[in-house]
Amino acid sequence: MYILKLGGGAGITQEAFSNFAADLATLEGQFVVVHGANAEFSRLSEALGQPPRMITNEKGRVSRYTDRETMETMLMAYCGKVNKLLVATMQHAGVNAVGLSGIDGHLATGKRKPVIRGTEEGKTKVLRDDHAGSLKAIDTALVTLLTGAGYLPVLTPPALDLDEGTPINVDGDRxxxxxxLALGAEGLIFFADTPGLLRDRDDESSLIEEIDASDPDKAMEAAQGRMKVKVETAVKAVEQGIGRVIFADGRTSRPVSDALAGRGTVVRNVHHS
Amino acid sequence: MYILKLGGGAGITQEAFSNFAADLATLEGQFVVVHGANAEFSRLSEALGQPPRMITNEKGRVSRYTDRETMETMLMAYCGKVNKLLVATMQHAGVNAVGLSGIDGHLATGKRKPVIRGTEEGKTKVLRDDHAGSLKAIDTALVTLLTGAGYLPVLTPPALDLDEGTPINVDGDRxxxxxxLALGAEGLIFFADTPGLLRDRDDESSLIEEIDASDPDKAMEAAQGRMKVKVETAVKAVEQGIGRVIFADGRTSRPVSDALAGRGTVVRNVHHS
Structure with missing residues (x-):
């Protein structure tokens, strides 16, 4: 099984959705799609007059404050518009997709952070209505039931705090x-609007074709800036048993086939294969 | 199996959702929930500055014009906010709910009306972007798979025009x-913010307790005004093999148990039972 993560940025357009759908319709094997909707979330927040409130914690990390209203906007963008339009596109291409969030079948559960302390525009704040949370458990039963019956699950955040019965904002890559990991997937492919990881982010020809997960120090040397987190995540994933992690181009006409053929940045145990 | 339809009006509140969830957690048997989200759809349309455009057709029937933008708003209200908050409430109560639209698993498919002719504010219009449609087919495979595995499907409009790959607005009661009918359900229960069908709509004590579907003329005599369509639908449903149709109160603390115990207006073949 392969997990395909489609970024939620503006670079992944309706045309890209159509390419993914047409490509998947030609492929054998089991897939699960996970998607974001960040660009749509921002657009909708703005249209509803809900400017993002950014909170800086003690460690200097900045995150978006997700109060109840913001969470409802997230549900609308992620689970409403983007998820269902992607599923409709898949269905039209002949792929029997089923749209899900982490809430459905308590697929992805976690814990809401009840109190957030930090600063907002320089002022100290203690916030109790935040819907950010940490992912604690994946229940694979629903996904396994669906893929076993020939469906393509199309999954999107948020997850669920089961104790409180509230949705929680979790990172789509995570x-x-x-x-x-929970499904023991053969591979995990992150699609974005670049050819893969680049040595020079302004030069698409500077693609890093392979990273050896069995040599983490050397792997981290290849990574710069924001890339470090991605490489670290990928190396850990391979260490934990995922065959390969691929950072692939989501803009090609056959994005899944291209990635499966090894185009993009492939992170794997080179010495063990 | 029972199909439970929760109205999308303002009368069905978060408290009502919690009551449904707690009640369902105590009940044996297979259920499918269908819900609307009309009040939320109106609220969101207004917040986004999208006033409803009403079109009157040749027969004088008034309907809401659902252009692409309006359909996206519908997806956000129905499949995003209301569906996922209801599923979260169910999960919190211990009911393993899975939220679905008619698009998912091409559960409910139909045909978009490509051209709408009518009048808007007195002016003749020919509209080609309408996402209203008629329901043509129900594919029960996904619902059957889920109920068989112990999940509660929570279904909401829209449906899908598979040929075009576009969502279509269909009526939730329909x-x-x-x-x-497609599932051969034992019963169909419509929950609203009244005790059932009333002889006098302003008097909640004027409940019609039973309507004999095997005597349609007498059944229709009992119905007045807007009720006529509901009674006609219910009588036809029983004629086509559904054991009973119940118009029940969605505001009680145990709405499903109460309805199953026969509270509300029960439409069935009295002579045959």
């Missing part, structure tokens, strides 16, 4: 990774 | 009825 959700993909945990799902891949 | 979706419930067609699903009940």
């Amino acid at each position: 959700l993909s990774l945990e799902l891949a | 979706l419930s009825l067609e699903l009940a």
Whole structure:
């Protein structure tokens, strides 16, 4: 099984959705799609007059404050518009997709952070209505039931705090990774609007074709800036048993086939294979 | 199996959702929930500055014009906010719910009306972007797979035009009825913010307790005004094999148990039972 993560940025367009759908319709094997919707979330927040409130914690990390209203906007963008339009596109291409969030079948559960302390525009704040949370468990039963019956699950955040009955905002990349680990996936492919990881982010020809997960120090040397987190995540994923992690181009006409053929940045145990 | 239709009006509140969830957690048997989200759809349309455009057709029937933008708003209200908050409430109560639209697993498919002719504010219009449609087919495979594995499907409009790959706006009551027929359901229960069908709509004590579907003329005599369509639908459903149709109160603390115990207006073949 392969987990395919589609970024939620503006670079992954309706045309890209159509390419993914047409490509998947030609492929054998089991897949689970995970998608984001960050660009749509921002657009909708703005249209509803809900500017993002950014909170800086003690460690200097900045995150978006997700109060109840913001969470409802997230549900609308992620689970409403983007998820269902992607599923409709898949269905039209002949792929029997089923749209899900982490809430459905308590697929992805975690714990809401009840109190957030930090600063907002320089002022100290203690916030109790935040819907950010940490992912604790993946229940694979629903996904396994669906893939076993020939369906393509199309999954999106949020996850669920089961104790409180409230949705929680979790990172889509993290959700993909945990799902891949829980399912013992053969591979995990992150699609974005670049050819893969680049040595020089402004030069698409500077693609890093392979990273050896069995040599983490050397792997981390290849990574720069924001790339470090991605490489670290991928190396850990391979260490934990995922065959390969691929950073692939989501803009080609056959994005899944291309990635499966090894295009993009492939992270794997080179020495063990 | 029972199909439970929860109205999308303002009368069905978060408290009502919690009551449904707690009640379902105590009940044996297979259920499918279908819900609307009309009040939320109106609220969101207004917040986004999308006033409803009403079109009157040749027969004088008024309907809401659902252009692409309006359909996206519908997806956000129905499949995003209301569906996922209801599923979260169910999960919290211990009911293993899975939220679905008619798009998922091409559960409910139909045909978009490509051209709408009518009048808007007195002016003749020919509209080609309408996402209203008629329901043509129910594929029960996904629902059957889920109920068989112990999940509670929580279904909401829209449906899908598979040829075009576009969502289509279909009536939630109609979706419930067609699903009940396709599944050969034992019963179909419509929950609203009244005790059932009333002889006098302003008097909650004027409940009609039973309507004999085997005597349609007498049944229709009991119905007045807007009730006529509901009674006609219910009588037809029983004629087509559904054991009973119940119009029940969605505001009680145990709405499903109460309805199953026969509270509300029960439409069935009195002579045959």
